[in-house]
Amino acid sequence: MPSRRFSRPRAAVVLAAAVALLVSACSPGGGTTTAEPTGEPVSGGTLTYASGDAEPSCLDPHVGGNYPQALIATQYLESLVSLDEDGEVIPWLATEWSESDDGLAWEFSLRDDVTFTDGTPFDAAAVAANIAHVQDPATASSTGYLALAKIVDVVAVDDHTVRLELSAPDSALLESLSQVWVAIQSPTALERSQEENCAAPVGTGPFVVDEWERQDSVTLVRNDDYNSPPADVAAAAEGADLPYLDSIVWRFIPDSASRYAALQSGEVQVIDNAQPDTIRSAASDDAIEELDAPRPGASNRIELNSGKAPFDDERVREAFIRAVDVDAGIDGLFFGTAERSWSPLSSVEPLSLSLPDLFTVDTDAAADLLDEAGWAERDAEGYRVKDGERLSLDFPVSTNQSIPAEQSLFEQIQADAKEAGFEVNLHPLDLSSWYGALAENDYDLVSAPYTKVGPDVLRILYHSDSITPAPSGYFANLAQVDDAMLDDLLTRASATSNPDERRSMYEQAQRIILDGYYILPLYDQQNHFLYSSTVRGLRAMPTVSTPTFAGAWLVS
Amino acid sequence: MPGYRRWLLLRAGGVVFVLWAAATITFFALRLIPGDPAEAILGGPGSQAGPEALAEVRREYGLDQPLAVQYLTYLGRLVRGDLGQSYSLHEPVASAIGEQLGATLTLALCSLVLAWALACALAAWSVRGGRIAWAIGSGLELVAAAVPHFWLATVLILFFSLTLGILPPVSVPGPLGIVLPALTMAIPLAGFLGQVMRESLLTAMESPFVTTARARGESEVRIFWRHTLRHAAIPAVGLSGWAFGSLISGAVVVESVFARQGLGRSLLSAVQLRDVTLVTGIVLVVALAYTVMTLVTDVADRAIDPRVRAVTQ
Numbered sequence: 001m002p003s004r005r006f007s008r009p010r011a012a013v014v015l016a017a018a019v020a021l022l023v024s025a026c027s028p029g030g031g032t033t034t035a036e037p038t039g040e041p042v043s044g045g046t047l048t049y050a051s052g053d054a055e056p057s058c059l060d061p062h063v064g065g066n067y068p069q070a071l072i073a074t075q076y077l078e079s080l081v082s083l084d085e086d087g088e089v090i091p092w093l094a095t096e097w098s099e100s101d102d103g104l105a106w107e108f109s110l111r112d113d114v115t116f117t118d119g120t121p122f123d124a125a126a127v128a129a130n131i132a133h134v135q136d137p138a139t140a141s142s143t144g145y146l147a148l149a150k151i152v153d154v155v156a157v158d159d160h161t162v163r164l165e166l167s168a169p170d171s172a173l174l175e176s177l178s179q180v181w182v183a184i185q186s187p188t189a190l191e192r193s194q195e196e197n198c199a200a201p202v203g204t205g206p207f208v209v210d211e212w213e214r215q216d217s218v219t220l221v222r223n224d225d226y227n228s229p230p231a232d233v234a235a236a237a238e239g240a241d242l243p244y245l246d247s248i249v250w251r252f253i254p255d256s257a258s259r260y261a262a263l264q265s266g267e268v269q270v271i272d273n274a275q276p277d278t279i280r281s282a283a284s285d286d287a288i289e290e291l292d293a294p295r296p297g298a299s300n301r302i303e304l305n306s307g308k309a310p311f312d313d314e315r316v317r318e319a320f321i322r323a324v325d326v327d328a329g330i331d332g333l334f335f336g337t338a339e340r341s342w343s344p345l346s347s348v349e350p351l352s353l354s355l356p357d358l359f360t361v362d363t364d365a366a367a368d369l370l371d372e373a374g375w376a377e378r379d380a381e382g383y384r385v386k387d388g389e390r391l392s393l394d395f396p397v398s399t400n401q402s403i404p405a406e407q408s409l410f411e412q413i414q415a416d417a418k419e420a421g422f423e424v425n426l427h428p429l430d431l432s433s434w435y436g437a438l439a440e441n442d443y444d445l446v447s448a449p450y451t452k453v454g455p456d457v458l459r460i461l462y463h464s465d466s467i468t469p470a471p472s473g474y475f476a477n478l479a480q481v482d483d484a485m486l487d488d489l490l491t492r493a494s495a496t497s498n499p500d501e502r503r504s505m506y507e508q509a510q511r512i513i514l515d516g517y518y519i520l521p522l523y524d525q526q527n528h529f530l531y532s533s534t535v536r537g538l539r540a541m542p543t544v545s546t547p548t549f550a551g552a553w554l555v556s
Numbered sequence: 557m558p559g560y561r562r563w564l565l566l567r568a569g570g571v572v573f574v575l576w577a578a579a580t581i582t583f584f585a586l587r588l589i590p591g592d593p594a595e596a597i598l599g600g601p602g603s604q605a606g607p608e609a610l611a612e613v614r615r616e617y618g619l620d621q622p623l624a625v626q627y628l629t630y631l632g633r634l635v636r637g638d639l640g641q642s643y644s645l646h647e648p649v650a651s652a653i654g655e656q657l658g659a660t661l662t663l664a665l666c667s668l669v670l671a672w673a674l675a676c677a678l679a680a681w682s683v684r685g686g687r688i689a690w691a692i693g694s695g696l697e698l699v700a701a702a703v704p705h706f707w708l709a710t711v712l713i714l715f716f717s718l719t720l721g722i723l724p725p726v727s728v729p730g731p732l733g734i735v736l737p738a739l740t741m742a743i744p745l746a747g748f749l750g751q752v753m754r755e756s757l758l759t760a761m762e763s764p765f766v767t768t769a770r771a772r773g774e775s776e777v778r779i780f781w782r783h784t785l786r787h788a789a790i791p792a793v794g795l796s797g798w799a800f801g802s803l804i805s806g807a808v809v810v811e812s813v814f815a816r817q818g819l820g821r822s823l824l825s826a827v828q829l830r831d832v833t834l835v836t837g838i839v840l841v842v843a844l845a846y847t848v849m850t851l852v853t854d855v856a857d858r859a860i861d862p863r864v865r866a867v868t869q
Contacts (some may be wrong), residue, residue, distance in 0.1 A: 050726075050815075057644045076692035145609060198646045214645070215653050215817045216727075253726055261713050261725035262815075268726075349859065400828060432593065432830040469591040 019507045021484035033531050036328075041244050041537065045554040048249040049547075050259050052273030054400075056250040059209060059218065062429035063136050065143030065181040067451060067544075069397040071272065072250055074182045074546040075220050076117075077183035077203035080108060080127070081174055082230035082541040083453065087350045090231040093122060093184055093204065103169025110160040114185035114228045118202045122228075131164070131189035141193070143452075144387045146460065164197035169495040171502055178543045204228050206243040206550040220248040222360070225302060229550050237551050244537070250438035263288065263530055269554070270531040270538065270547070276405050282530050291547070292337075293540030294524035296348050297452040299341040299460060302413075302520040305444050307467070310375075310391060312502075317517035319369035320393075322362045322421035326522060329412040338523040342460060346514050346524050351455045351503055353510040359520070370517035375421065384421030392423040393444040401427040401449060407524070410447075438478065446478050449525050453543055455506045459490040462513055478520040486512045497502030569856075570717040571847045578843040579634060582836045584626055587829075593830040594619055612754070617643050630836075639840075640833035644826060649837040652822065657841065660818035662811070664803040666734055667741035668796060669721070674746035678782060679753055679788070694754055701745025705806050709740045709813040727816035737814045741806050745799055752795060760787035790861050797850035804842050
């Protein structure tokens with residue numbers, strides 16, 4: 001083995017080689033400067049998509065139900081309704097719908113000309129079978145299960161009319177049904193074993209799952225009989241024979257540098273999970289375009305655990321939030337690719353409320369608040385102390401969910417907080433250990449993403465019911481907000497169908513969450529796609545911002 | 557021959573022991589880390605499981621049983637050759653491994669061959685180029701042995717894919733796709749093998765049998781390939797078994813960077829998802845490959861080195 005004394009010259013040689021290669025790689029290459037006209041759609045061709053999200057363990061998003069599944073399932077599954085750019089619910093597999101006066105029943109008229117790609121007709125029985133599948137404990141659905149929690153019965157009124165009966169009114173029902181986690185699959189296919197259905201779910205979408213080569217790619221081929229795009233796509237592509245592409249190769253490339261290199265070299269045409277530095281360098285490349293589509297639901301935020309000391313004292317929470325300069329961190333680390341948020345909800349949620357004044361950096365105010373709360377002394381290292389105890393905070397960070405830029409942001413927050421006398425202990429953890437730390441209430445600060453269409457996500461995240469852990473120990477109300485007034489608002493907001501009342505109640509709810517300094521909003525959940533300029537017609541669904549290739553084509 | 561048979565029997569017993577130890581350590585190590593696999597099974601990031609779903613998952617995978625029962629059940633299944641069901645992949649562990657094993661073995665073998673070729677080529681060049689070439693050669697080996705896979709992969713992608721544009725930056729079907737991944741793993745290994753070879757090369761070059769050969773009028777090239785290299789290869793061959801094991805762990809990084817299929821990537825995601833059955837299955841396969849390779853190199857040693865033959869016969 002190499003001995004230590006060689007380490008310095010060795011490092012020098014390595015460095016020299018690296019610099020030489022970097023310089024040669026950075027020198028100007030080809031690249032077109034003339035922007036091509038958009039032009040007429042072209043049919044045919046194979047597009048390669050490279051995902052940096054985890055490879056799904058099951059291609060059926062009813063099973064489990066996370067974002068990687070939503071990304072790919074958008075290409076072959078369709079939902080009863082969709083959303084347009086303004087967040088309005090629009091027809092998809094259902095053409096119209098109505099809610100009963102008491103809010104306990106919804107009737108949907110279904111398209112009668114749609115067939116699943118295995119030949120099974122789409123009808124009321126298919127909808128019933130899908131809801132039963134999501135609700136069946138054996139399916140082990142998580143996201144979809146929650147979305148359909150209030151449905152107690154599904155009645156086929158006739159072949160193409162279905163009635164959903166609810167246990168309580170649900171103002172979020174249509175938004176929930178627009179999500180790909182409850183998309184409609186062929187009932188014939190659902191009767192197969194879970195293993196088979198996971199490998200090749202059958203839907204009505206523009207593409208069909210052809211082959212899944214694990215840890216490499218999923219091949220999707222054109223659905224030649226496709227006739228059921230959501231209303232907005234149908235209107236935009238009137239008369240066109242969608243989809244244009246013959247096939248999509250959906251690859252899994254976990255390393256972000258390799259993913260970008262694959263895009264640059266033309267090996268792939270679209271990548272997701274583009275990192276801030278990559279997005280910036282891509283901006284100067286004429287051959288690469290960017291699609292920014294923040295995810296709906298909750299913003300990315302740091303939750304302050306108000307369920308135990310020291311954050312059970314609102315003054316300490318406010319002091320922490322006043323002490324840290326999030327803006328500077330975001331500017332420096334995200335290169336202008338992420339915008340600051342002051343809301344518990346994503347900026348794409350129409351009802352999101354921002355209160356920036358609550359988050360103004362004010363170190364003097366922070367110091368006063370800590371003095372007031374009894375953390376007046378400082379120890380030899382400059383940390384605040386009370387009754388001989390240091391003002392110490394545990395911050396478990398999931399390295400699977402936080403990108404490097406975000407982890408650096410947390411480090412900057414740690415440094416700011418130190419000035420104010422907080423000791424922040426960052427604990428980088430793998431996913432399971434991270435869940436473990438949360439389950440054991442072993443955290444003071446935590447950041448966890450949550451994607452869901454609509455403001456009802458606030459009920460999942462901040463209703464006191466969500467403090468009660470599931471049998472696994474996991475709970476969604478990580479800030480441990482326990483406020484009777486907030487509970488009442490969130491419950492009533494999820495039941496009312498009056499849009500004005502709903503808006504007002506969600507606004508009040510957000511005010512309580514922000515005013516109480518339970519959370520430190522950071523920025524929207526990032527969803528940046530980079531794609532070759534040979535790709536046209538790519539868009540992100542206004543539902544959960546997944547890309548759709550239904551109307552995409554390739555120019556040669 | 558009884559000596560040889562006994563030697564083989566002992567070795568076989570060793571293989572079984574290694575496999576049992578690997579299975580046991582992996583099983584308990586994964587269970588000791590805090591966290592609930594049931595939560596991870598149900599989708600992990602961004603999803604949230606209902607109590608019924610969790611209960612179902614725990615029942616289905618036996619996670620509600622006491623640890624000792626889970627362990628014994630697991631060992632019992634292993635003895636019957638059943639590696640169990642991977643809960644992160646929704647398929648049997650054996651078939652999951654089967655799908656990925658070929659890709660990793662191919663990569664490891666290509667890397668091993670490439671590493672040997674690089675090490676021999678460098679030795680052949682530097683041994684005949686005098687003092688300076690010798691110094692450069694051993695310097696290159698030091699650098700090569702020390703570079704981390706991750707860094708090397710990035711540099712190779714920058715150079716061969718983005719600057720020269722001759723090799724794909726991610727794995728593609730066909731022989732072209734394996735070049736960069738294999739090179740990434742081969743370079744550090746070649747440096748390591750080369751360092752080991754160089755020591756014995758030096759000894760060999762000053763040995764009486766080389767002087768004899770020279771005196772007989774054999775050419776320097778012939779002397780190098782027939783005598784000194786053969787001598788220098790002995791310790792390196794012995795190390796190839798170890799190297800093979802290290803190649804499989806190196807595959808974790810390389811397969812991820814180049815988006816290649818393989819066991820290394822399976823292992824990484826299985827650990828992250830706390831998929832105990834899959835992790836243990838992969839560890840067992842790696843342990844098996846490692847012990848078998850060690851056995852093979854020992855046999856090869858006997859073939860190359862008459863002195864070893866004499867001892868074990």
